[in-house]
Amino acid sequence: DAGVIQSPRHEVTEMGQEVTLRCKPISGHNSLFWYRQTMMRGLELLIYFNNNVPIDDSGMPEDRFSAKMPNASFSTLKIQPSEPRDSAVYFCASSFRTGRLAQYFGPGTRLTVL
Amino acid sequence: DQQVKQNSPSLSVQEGRISILNCDYTNSMFDYFLWYKKYPAEGPTFLISISSIKDKNEDGRFTVFLNKSAKHLSLHIVPSQPGDSAVYFCAATNNNDMRFGAGTRLTVKP
Numbered sequence: 001d002a003g004v005i006q007s008p009r010h011e012v013t014e015m016g017q018e019v020t021l022r023c024k025p026i027s028g029h030n031s032l033f034w035y036r037q038t039m040m041r042g043l044e045l046l047i048y049f050n051n052n053v054p055i056d057d058s059g060m061p062e063d064r065f066s067a068k069m070p071n072a073s074f075s076t077l078k079i080q081p082s083e084p085r086d087s088a089v090y091f092c093a094s095s096f097r098t099g100r101l102a103q104y105f106g107p108g109t110r111l112t113v114l
Numbered sequence: 115d116q117q118v119k120q121n122s123p124s125l126s127v128q129e130g131r132i133s134i135l136n137c138d139y140t141n142s143m144f145d146y147f148l149w150y151k152k153y154p155a156e157g158p159t160f161l162i163s164i165s166s167i168k169d170k171n172e173d174g175r176f177t178v179f180l181n182k183s184a185k186h187l188s189l190h191i192v193p194s195q196p197g198d199s200a201v202y203f204c205a206a207t208n209n210n211d212m213r214f215g216a217g218t219r220l221t222v223k224p
Contacts, residue, residue, distance in 0.1 A: 004157070033212070042120075042216025043158070043203055091157050102148060103212065105157030 004106035006092050012112045018080040021109045024073055025094030033103060034067055034077050035091040043091070049075065082113045117141045118206050120215035128223055133191040135218050137204030140185065144206035144213075149178060149189045152201045152217070161202075162189070194222045 005024040013019055025032045033048040047057040049069045057067070064083070069075040079086055089110050093103040119138045127133045135149075145166040150158035164171040164178045164187070171178050177190045191198055199222050204215040 035214070043214040045212065045214070093157070102160035102163060105150075105159065107155070107157050 004092055004094055004104055006090075006106035006109050008109060009107060010110045010112075012114065013082055014114050015083055016081045017113075018078065019082045019086075019111060019113075021077040021090050021092075021111070023075045023077070023092030023106060025075070025092070026104055027073065029094035029096050029104070030072070031095045031097060031103075032069060032075050033093040033095075034075070035093065035105075037089045037091060037108070046077070046090075079111075082111075084113045087111055087113050116216075117144075118204055118213045118215040120202075120204055120218050122218050123216070124219040124221070126221045126223065127194050129196055130193045133189075133194045133198065133220055133222065135189040135191075135202050135204070135220065137187050137189075137215055138185060139187075139206045139213075141206070141208070141213075142185070143208040146207045147178070147180060147187050148205045148207070148212075149176075150203040150205060150214075152203060158203055191220075194220075196222050196224050198222050 007022045031050050034046040035043050036046055037043045046059045047067045048055055052069045065079055067077045089108045091105050091108045093105040095103040117140050148163040149161045151161045152158040162173050162176050162178050164180050169180050175191055180187045201217045201219050203217045205212050
């Protein structure tokens with residue numbers, strides 16, 4: 001298995017633009033997580049899905065952030081409009097069961113908003 | 115609120131010595147704890163875990179200790195190797211979600 005796949009690996013955009021991050025979880029995993037890593041706050045859980053259904057989005061910073069999981073093999077995290085403070089590394093992770101088993105992380109997307 | 119805290123942002127040890135990374139949590143509902151290791155430009159990778167019904171779990175050079183009364187866990191690496199240099203994240207879960215600490219950067223000097 002190729003592991004969790006994220007694209008793009010790097011994204012540089014200007015303030016106000018829409019940004020879409022993509023994730024393909026490991027086949028057979030039914031839970032998917034989006035995290036954001038910053039120097040100040042470390043690794044923060046933004047949202048997680050179980051069987052394609054959003055379970056907890058309390059970590060999403062504000063309405064500019066949205067996430068979807070239209071099927072078991074694909075998820076997106078969208079920021080519209082983007083702001084410089086959104087600059088961070090965004091990780092997607094998947095697991096067979098929510099939380100209980102170790103999550104497998106993708107390589108991350110480094111987002112820079114100018 | 116930070117339910118999982120790693121109060122040491124960095125740690126430096128000599129090769130061959132023991133590395134001890136600490137983690138504290140506040141939510142008594144957490145019942146499973148994990149350590150992840152992260153190299154630059156890569157996603158975190160699972161290292162070792164422990165259930166709340168245990169107080170110790172060992173895997174090779176890595177041992178995790180859990181003190182439930184103190185809501186504290188630690189990761190011991192012995193002997194430390196230069197390849198262990200990475201950021202280590204502590205995580206806690208109650209089967210509903212997982213919370214991570216901010217990470218501790220370990221540097222093992224040759």
